[in-house]
Structure formats: structure tokens, C-alpha cells
Amino acid sequence: MSSDALKALLQWGASFGVIVPEELKFLYTDLKGIICVCEKDIDNPSIKIPPEIVISRNLPMKFFGLSESTKNINGWLKLFFAKIKFDRDNDTIVDNVRVNDKFKPYLDALPSRLNSPLVWNPSELKRLSSTNIGNSIHEKFEGIFKEWFELVSSSDMFDLERVADDVQTFHNLDELTYEALYEKILKITELQRPTIWYSFPAFLWSHLIFISRAFPEYVLNRNCPDNSIVLLPIVDLLNHDYRSKVKWYPENGWFCYEKIGTASQSRELSNNYGGKGNEELLSGYGFVLEDNIFDSVALKVKLPLDVVSTILETEPSLKLPLLSDYTTYAFENKDCVQQEKKATRSATDYINGVTYFINIQNEQCLEPLLDLFTYLSKAEEEDLHDLRARLQGIQMLRNALQSKLNSITGPPATDDSYAIDPYRVYCADVYTKGQKQILKEALTRLKKLEKTMLSENKHQLLTMSKILKNDPAFAETELPSLFSNEDGEEVIFESTYDLLILWILLKTKKNSYPTKYEWVGQRYTNFKQTAYISDDAKAFHTAYFEKQDDVDLAEVDHAIQFVVDNSFTRTSSTTEETILVRK
Numbered sequence: 168m169s170s171d172a173l174k175a176l177l178q179w180g181a182s183f184g185v186i187v188p189e190e191l192k193f194l195y196t197d198l199k200g201i202i203c204v205c206e207k208d209i210d211n212p213s214i215k216i217p218p219e220i221v222i223s224r225n226l227p228m229k230f231f232g233l234s235e236s237t238k239n240i241n242g243w244l245k246l247f248f249a250k251i252k253f254d255r256d257n258d259t260i261v262d263n264v265r266v267n268d269k270f271k272p273y274l275d276a277l278p279s280r281l282n283s284p285l286v287w288n289p290s291e292l293k294r295l296s297s298t299n300i301g302n303s304i305h306e307k308f309e310g311i312f313k314e315w316f317e318l319v320s321s322s323d324m325f326d327l328e329r330v331a332d333d334v335q336t337f338h339n340l341d342e343l344t345y346e347a348l349y350e351k352i353l354k355i356t357e358l359q360r361p362t363i364w365y366s367f368p369a370f371l372w373s374h375l376i377f378i379s380r381a382f383p384e385y386v387l388n389r390n391c392p393d394n395s396i397v398l399l400p401i402v403d404l405l406n407h408d409y410r411s412k413v414k415w416y417p418e419n420g421w422f423c424y425e426k427i428g429t430a431s432q433s434r435e436l437s438n439n440y441g442g443k444g445n446e447e448l449l450s451g452y453g454f455v456l457e458d459n460i461f462d463s464v465a466l467k468v469k470l471p472l473d474v475v476s477t478i479l480e481t482e483p484s485l486k487l488p489l490l491s492d493y494t495t496y497a498f499e500n501k502d503c504v505q506q507e508k509k510a511t512r513s514a515t516d517y518i519n520g521v522t523y524f525i526n527i528q529n530e531q532c533l534e535p536l537l538d539l540f541t542y543l544s545k546a547e548e549e550d551l552h553d554l555r556a557r558l559q560g561i562q563m564l565r566n567a568l569q570s571k572l573n574s575i576t577g578p579p580a581t582d583d584s585y586a587i588d589p590y591r592v593y594c595a596d597v598y599t600k601g602q603k604q605i606l607k608e609a610l611t612r613l614k615k616l617e618k619t620m621l622s623e624n625k626h627q628l629l630t631m632s633k634i635l636k637n638d639p640a641f642a643e644t645e646l647p648s649l650f651s652n653e654d655g656e657e658v659i660f661e662s663t664y665d666l667l668i669l670w671i672l673l674k675t676k677k678n679s680y681p682t683k684y685e686w687v688g689q690r691y692t693n694f695k696q697t698a699y700i701s702d703d704a705k706a707f708h709t710a711y712f713e714k715q716d717d718v719d720l721a722e723v724d725h726a727i728q729f730v731v732d733n734s735f736t737r738t739s740s741t742t743e744e745t746i747l748v749r750k
């Protein structure tokens with residue numbers, strides 16, 4: 168994109184009557200592409216676009232002869248847009264107008280380089296390999312490819328022989344290396360050199376243009392199909408700033424953008440693409456914001472579908488969000504629409520997992536996650552408010568967040584197979600750093616919450632160190648008696664879990680619970696166990712009671728089940744501590 172193309176675009180806009188206040192100047196910059204700057208202070212500046220230059224579904228509907236009921240009109244619009252960009256041999260005529268000529272100044276002024284990771288080269292993409300974006304790129308790519316294939320195979324207007332290579336790539340996608348895919352497809356998209364307008368590289372380019380600059384049609388037309396999108400030349404030159412207060416409204420068929428308040432001299436006039444984190448900004452728009460208060464980490468929790476069904480039926484207070492509950496793109500894919508329209512949700516809506524977003528600015532964002540992990544940790548007779556289940560839930564969530572944090576590794580050792588664009592490295596670094604920061608902050612909050620709960624409920628908690636302090640007989644005589652044959656060899660317990668089980672077994676056998684811990688004995692006597700003897704019980708019995716005949720396997724199993732149901736295990740980087748909880 169050059170300054171000349173920008174000048175031509177603005178003249179073209181003016182010829183259609185586009186209204187831009189004279190205080191606004193559009194400039195070409197290396198870092199942000201085109202930007203709009205105010206030359207003087209201006210109150211409530213607005214930009215207005217006439218209907219003649221809106222690129223909407225009307226064009227592909229007329230050109231391809233589609234009806235209102237045609238599926239995926241947004242897909243046809245992307246295909247149409249690829250045609251007016253890449254079909255150099257034939258005009259695209261709608262209502263006797265050569266649409267390719269009409270929109271040429273707009274097409275020429277579109278960015279010459281798109282920075283969505285969907286077209287990063289293999290060395291660049293490695294910078295994202297351990298992140299959500301890196302992990303989901305294949306799936307996203309497959310989705311776009313499938314959309315293209317369904318469109319081009321739905322009509323005999325497309326000669327599939329001419330795009331046979333792309334069709335073959337689509338069918339063999341899982342077998343291809345990323346390097347091969349880059350060479351076959353992405354490079355062509357990146358360099359904007361497709362030779363056939365309905366090839367996949369052409370469609371992918373069009374898709375990237377739409378996800379980085381489309382607007383929802385409903386602003387102009389309340390009766391449009393759900394998620395219908397349009398391109399709005401010139402308004403789409405405004406960059407994103409989440410602080411910018413703006414409104415979009417229709418006026419006699421025109422699209423109007425207005426900044427609310429004063430736009431100051433020498434400052435950039437921005438649009439507001441919505442509260443998006445860096446993951447969404449980078450995936451869709453190819454940029455990141457360093458100080459993004461909307462930055463978030465998406466945590467996908469995969470649950471067996473029968474568990475989801477039970478939650479939907481019996482735990483209405485648990486929030487199971489779908490991606491469509493969060494997405495703020497101008498358009499979403501059709502699966503999201505279907506999910507959104509359903510009055511009630513079913514387990515199959517969660518086939519890809521339940522996605523939660525963690526955002527540091529939102530104090531409450533961990534609560535729905537914590538409720539879910541408490542639910543997953545609770546025993547059948549417990550409810551979501553039980554202290555033990557809650558503490559175990561915190562632990563489980565901490566472990567999940569910690570392992571997500573650990574999985575985000577640093578940048579790979581230098582890889583010079585492909586030239587690396589420093590701007591893309593910068594984007595990858597800001598995004599990755601933000602993900603780690605959010606996870607660390609969430610872990611700190613959970614630790615703090617756990618500490619508060621432990622201190623507020625300490626009278627209900629029984630740790631091994633309390634037992635050793637208040638029940639000296641256990642450590643001095645009862646426990647050593649178990650190992651009397653072992654010639655004074657020191658026995659080391661790696662966790663307090665085994666010790667607690669042994670304590671309960673010995674105290675019950677010898678009927679020697681200290682008065683203050685008699686509640687454990689009572690609960691233990693009333694505790695019902697299942698008939699099945701676990702492998703854990705067998706291993707435990709072999710380890711401690713092989714040479715003793717006064718504690719049998721069923722007793723060991725009973726004690727293990729009791730401890731599992733009545734304790735939670737605190738894990739730190741160096742230790743694991745099992746703590747009994749009085750219910």
C-alpha cells in the first residue's frame with residue numbers, strides 16, 4: 168500500500184459523497200498501516216458512508232443468483248470479494264456496473280501485508296507454538312478450508328479441475344507438514360498472488376480482510392440475517408483503541424461513525440473494535456496492545472459429555488459458557504449462531520469443551536471456574552458449598568492453571584529456516600507475556616483465597632503436624648510397632664496421605680483416639696464403603712501390613728476411601744499435604 172493509493176481512495180470516496188471533516192487527515196505509517204489524525208481539536212467528529220459504496224451480500228446474491236435462504240451468505244460475499252480482487256481476466260458485472268472497476272481504488276488501498284498468524288511462516292509460527300493460538304491454528308485453518316470447499320463444490324460455476332491442487336491439499340490436510348502448507352497455500356495468500364480467483368489462497372486472503380475490517384450489517388439494516396457482514400470503505404481505515412467512545416448509526420441508508428466527545432489536535436482518531444484481548448486481536452487483526460485491559464486467557468475445560476448432561480440437568484447455578492457467549496467479532500461462524508439461538512443447551516454443544524476467560528480486571532472471573540472445579544471435586548453427598556470440596560476445587564484449579572502456565576515455554580532457539588518479521592515476533596512476545604502474567608495473577612489470587620479459607624476454617628481442619636503434636640503415642644509407639652521387624656531402619660513417608668491412613672487404622676484398632684479427635688473415629692465408624700477393593704488398597708496393604716496379620720485388606724480399603732472422601736490434598740512445588748476436613 169502506498170500514499171498514492173491512499174490519496175486515490177480518498178478522492179474516490181469523495182466522488183461518492185463520503186463525508187469526512189476537513190480537520191481529519193489520513194496518513195500511511197509503517198507500524199499501523201493507515202491511520203487517521205486530527206489536525207485541529209474537533210468535537211464529535213463523524214464520518215459518513217453512502218450506501219453505494221457499502222460492500223454487502225446484495226452483490227454476491229445478484230452476481231451468483233443466490234436467494235435469501237442460501238446458506239453461508241458471508242462465505243459467498245468473501246468469494247465475491249476474492250473475485251473482484253483476483254479475477255484479472257473478466258469483469259464482475261452487477262446491475263450493469265463493473266464492480267471490479269468501481270471498487271478498484273478501495274482494493275488497491277487494502278494492506279499489502281496481513282499479520283494474522285494464519286499466514287505466518289513456519290519459523291514465525293514457532294514463536295506461538297505453546298500458546299492457545301499456536302495450538303488452535305490447525306483447527307481454524309481446517310474450518311476456513313472446509314468453508315471454501317463447501318462453497319466451490321456447491322455450484323458448477325466453479326471448475327474444480329482448475330483448483331485440483333487445493334482440493335487435494337484440503338483432503339490431505341492432516342498429513343501435510345506446516346512447511347508444505349506454507350509453500351503450497353499461505354505464501355501465495357501472503358504475497359497476494361493467487362492466479363485463480365476461486366482458489367483457496369484467494370479465499371483465505373478475502374477471509375483475512377473480512378475478519379480484520381468487516382462491520383456487522385445490522386447497524387444499517389435491523390432485518391438482516393444474523394451475523395451478516397459488510398465492508399465499509401474509508402470508515403474501515405480507523406484503527407482500534409478500546410478507550411475510544413464511539414457510536415455507529417444509520418442515517419437514510421448511510422453508515423455513520425461518530426466519536427463521542429472532542430478529538431484532540433495531533434491525536435489519532437480511532438474506532439473501537441470492542442473489548443478484545445490480545446489473543447482475539449492477534450488472531451483476527453494481526454496486532455496486539457501492550458496495555459490491554461481486556462487481555463484474557465482462554466481456558467478450555469474438556470468434560471465427558473455425560474458429566475455435562477448431569478450438570479445441565481442438576482446444577483443450574485453452574486455456568487457453562489460457550490464461545491459464542493464471548494465472541495465480539497463483527498461476525499461469528501455459523502456454529503456459534505446455532506448455539507446462541509438455542510433456548511436451552513445440550514451436552515453436544517460442549518463437544519469441544521467449556522471455555523472460560525480469565526481477565527485480571529474482572530475480580531469475579533475465577534468464580535464460575537472455581538464452581539466447576541468444586542463440582543468436579545465433590546463427593547456425591549457433598550454440595551458446592553462444602554468446605555472440603557471447595558478446597559479440593561481450588562487445588563484442582565490451581566493445578567490446571569499451573570500446568571497451563573508451565574506449558575507456555577519461551578521462544579525457541581533461533582530458527583533461521585525462514586526470515587522472521589520483527590513485528591510478528593513483537594506481537595508473539597507481547598501476547599505470550601500477557602498470557603503468562605494473567606495466569607500468574609490468577610494463581611496468586613487462588614493461593615490468597617485458599618489461605619483465607621484455611622485460616623477462617625482452621626478449627627475444621629486436621630493436619631498431620633497437629634496430630635503429631637497432640638497425639639504423641641502415635642509417633643512414639645503405635646507407628647514404630649508396625650515396623651518393629653525392620654531392624655531400626657528409618658522409614659520415610661513421602662506424603663502425609665499414607666500417614667493419615669495409618670493413623671486412622673491404628674487409632675481405630677487400638678481404640679486410642681485422643682478426645683479432641685474422637686470425631687474422626689465416629690465419622691470413620693459411620694462411613695460406608697463400597698464392596699470393591701481397589702488396587703491402591705492392595706498396594707498399601709502390601710507396603711505396610713504384609714508382615715502383620717492384624718489389619719486386613721478390607722480395613723485398609725475402608726481407611727483409604729474414608730481419607731479420600733474426607734480430605735483434600737494441598738500441592739506445592741515441593742510437597743503434598745493431605746488434610747482431613749471435619750464436615
Ligand SMILES: C[S@@+](CC[C@H](N)C(=O)[O-])C[C@H]1O[C@@H](n2cnc3c(N)ncnc32)[C@H](O)[C@@H]1O
Pocket residue numbers: 198199200201202277278379380403404405406407408451452453454455
Ligand atoms: C480496520 S483496519 C484499520 C486500518 C488499517 N490501519 C489499514 O491500513 O487499512 C484494521 C487493521 O489495522 C491495524 N490496526 C488497527 N488498530 C491497530 C492498533 N491499535 N495498533 C496496531 N495496528 C492496528 C491492524 O493491522 C488491523 O488488522
